[in-house]
Amino acid sequence: GYKFSNTISAGPRASLIYNSFRLRDPFTNEVQSNNVFTWSIGVFGRAKVYRGAFLQVEYAYENEPLLNQNTFDIVRRTRGNVYVGAGWNYGQGQGFGSEIMVLYNLSVANNTLESPWDFRFGFTNNF
Numbered sequence: 001g002y003k004f005s006n007t008i009s010a011g012p013r014a015s016l017i018y019n020s021f022r023l024r025d026p027f028t029n030e031v032q033s034n035n036v037f038t039w040s041i042g043v044f045g046r047a048k049v050y051r052g053a054f055l056q057v058e059y060a061y062e063n064e065p066l067l068n069q070n071t072f073d074i075v076r077r078t079r080g081n082v083y084v085g086a087g088w089n090y091g092q093g094q095g096f097g098s099e100i101m102v103l104y105n106l107s108v109a110n111n112t113l114e115s116p117w118d119f120r121f122g123f124t125n126n127f
Helices: none
Strands: 008-024 031-050 053-068 073-089 096-105 117-125
Touching: 008 053, 031 073, 053 096, 073 117
Parallel strands: none
Antiparallel strands: 008 031, 031 053, 053 073, 073 096, 096 117
């Protein structure tokens, strides 16, 4: 990201997640497995509110796999997501550091089992 001032920053964001899972058929005892990637690109804006504490908003364009449990086939869904949340940066802009944050996805539908909460941990440098 880019620090516009000591309190405001923004920048691009990218994510790549690898998942491997197995499913056992309870009737045939057959095990099927699948390996999939989820990717996203987006932008974020952040405001530091006190020492290492910050608020963040983010827009992410995400491509994720969905499992058809009847056929065990993977179909893909691409959608935009809007996140809002807060976190703590342990480096506080001085060299290498780490951060934790909790974001809430405002774009999750009410009729889904998907959790709107996103918990993240990351590393930073002078941020």
